[in-house]
Amino acid sequence: MSLLEVEDLTVAYGPIAAVRGVGLSVAAGEIVAVLGANGAGKSTTLQAITGLLPARRGRVAFDGQPVSGRPAEQIVRLGMTLVPEGRRVFAAMTVEENLRIGGAIRRGRADAARTRDEMLALFPILAARRHQAAGTLSGGEQQMLAIARALMSQPKLLLLDEPSLGLAPQVVEAIFDLLVELRRRGLTLLVVEQNVHMALEIADRAYVIAHGEVAMSGTARDLLASDEIERAYLGHA
Numbered sequence: 001m002s003l004l005e006v007e008d009l010t011v012a013y014g015p016i017a018a019v020r021g022v023g024l025s026v027a028a029g030e031i032v033a034v035l036g037a038n039g040a041g042k043s044t045t046l047q048a049i050t051g052l053l054p055a056r057r058g059r060v061a062f063d064g065q066p067v068s069g070r071p072a073e074q075i076v077r078l079g080m081t082l083v084p085e086g087r088r089v090f091a092a093m094t095v096e097e098n099l100r101i102g103g104a105i106r107r108g109r110a111d112a113a114r115t116r117d118e119m120l121a122l123f124p125i126l127a128a129r130r131h132q133a134a135g136t137l138s139g140g141e142q143q144m145l146a147i148a149r150a151l152m153s154q155p156k157l158l159l160l161d162e163p164s165l166g167l168a169p170q171v172v173e174a175i176f177d178l179l180v181e182l183r184r185r186g187l188t189l190l191v192v193e194q195n196v197h198m199a200l201e202i203a204d205r206a207y208v209i210a211h212g213e214v215a216m217s218g219t220a221r222d223l224l225a226s227d228e229i230e231r232a233y234l235g236h237a
């Protein structure tokens with residue numbers, strides 16, 4: 001059974017439908033990538049799945065339960081957490097305070113403290129900077145913090161919107177290694193990426209979104225082998 005099942009998802013900004021009839025599924029334990037050019041509708045799709053944007057039509061089911069129309073906070077409680085594009089850490093707050101906010105939504109205090117300690121062990125760089133304001137961290141460190149903050153809610157499914165955006169190649173590699181490690185620990189991942197090749201290297205399957213619709217989908221291996229994907233849908237020469 002799928003952990004996440006999305007059918008016929010349509011999302012509009014006023015009269016303009018940015019996402020039209022998108023269907024996708026993610027099985028427990030998978031890494032699934034969502035690829036596509038700028039403005040294709042990838043962020044809109046993630047935001048509608050996680051209840052941050054209302055859908056005009058369609059169904060989203062998580063862990064066997066319908067979640068369409070539920071408030072975002074309830075969806076996080078069910079076990080689905082988004083790491084937003086651009087990281088959005090609370091710049092004036094310390095690393096530790098950012099983590100506390102991530103854990104506030106579902107856990108008792110002792111449990112939150114335990115999860116925070118797990119995060120500080122998983123991200124030594126955050127442990128070293130735990131009392132530092134998040135705004136003083138590098139881009140890569142802020143991305144780590146955004147991921148750690150999302151993990152504080154103890155999700156089953158982590159959705160990431162362009163985790164590699166604006167980061168140096170070495171840092172991007174560290175982020176992708178981390179995603180693989182998280183999957184090894186039992187997490188399921190849905191990752192929006194413009195970094196097509198790296199995303200396909202770690203993903204099991206992928207969907208290519210073009211003009212708000214699923215234009216292609218398949219195993220990462222098949223998509224890596226196809227040059228059609230770049231030519232047709234990703235806006236490269």
Ligand code: ATP
Pocket residue numbers: 013018036037038039040041042043044045
């Ligand atoms: P990017 O990688 O640039 O974020 P994307 O694939 O995530 O691209 P979306 O951000 O989902 O694409 O945008 C899909 C379409 O919806 C685009 O045409 C965009 O201009 C439009 N759009 C996005 N947000 C809004 C908004 N708040 N109001 C109106 N139109 C929007």
